[in-house]
Amino acid sequence: MSQPVVFRPRGGVILAICAIAVCVTALVFMAVSDGLGSLARWGWPIVLVAWLAYLLYVHPRVTVTDGFVEVRNLVRTHRVPWGDVDEVDSRYALTITTRSGARIRAWAAPAPGARQALSTRREEVAGVPGEGDSRRPSDSESSLSGGAAALVRRTLETYRRQGGADLEGGTATTWNIPALVVTVALVAAALFSLA
Incomplete structure (x- = not known):
């Protein structure tokens, strides 16, 4: 085996793509209907959901x-x-x-x-x-x-x-430090926008 073989479950990737697509659609709808200011303030929980979908189903x-x-x-x-x-x-x-x-x-x-x-x-x-x-x-x-x-x-x-x-x-x-930092930052941003 000269090339590495990567095993990643296809079902999880499909589920993550669907979740991320729904989140992107929600963000676009929010930007169009309420403006970019509203997106910057209230979009973080949606970005967090998309990130968690990636982290749980695509990253491993x-x-x-x-x-x-x-x-x-x-x-x-x-x-x-x-x-x-x-x-x-x-x-x-x-x-x-x-x-x-x-x-x-x-x-x-x-x-x-x-x-x-x-x-x-x-x-x-x-x-x-x-x-x-x-x-x-x-x-x-x-x-x-x-x-x-x-x-x-x-x-x-x-x-x-x-x-x-x-x-x-x-x-x-x-340890996957970048993933930890991004997760903590997005959780903090989501909590701040909801508070």
Whole structure:
């Protein structure tokens, strides 16, 4: 795999685009009907809703490369080298356990909801690692968590087959400071405009 593979759920992106489009329409309507002064004063709660739609549904992702798997959640990003990956699970969400025992859950790859779980057939999880009834609907590649977990497992298996070493450490966690600053600023502006 020479190019990174980015996993981001399509349904969340579509939902975010719809929410952002509604917010933009509301802002345009507010500017046209009440003027730019009113928009500058009362538009911040709408901008906050659009930002939160982006932050919750577009920003999170799982990136798989030859050297590492990167899990970008709402406010933190975890870069885990393949040598530090101990276990990959998909029970509640794609979860990567490092050799030191740290558990990293991917916001972009949650387990399926009840309806999708009930409609999952045994054949869909037959090829997943595990024995007997230990396989769950969240392991199905048609689910968000299962699809991401399968991609991570295949890449990890390739890494180990090519002689990659199991090395504890090397996982880097960084805070997404710009997202935090923008969120705090928009919350403050929204509260100020509503007060």
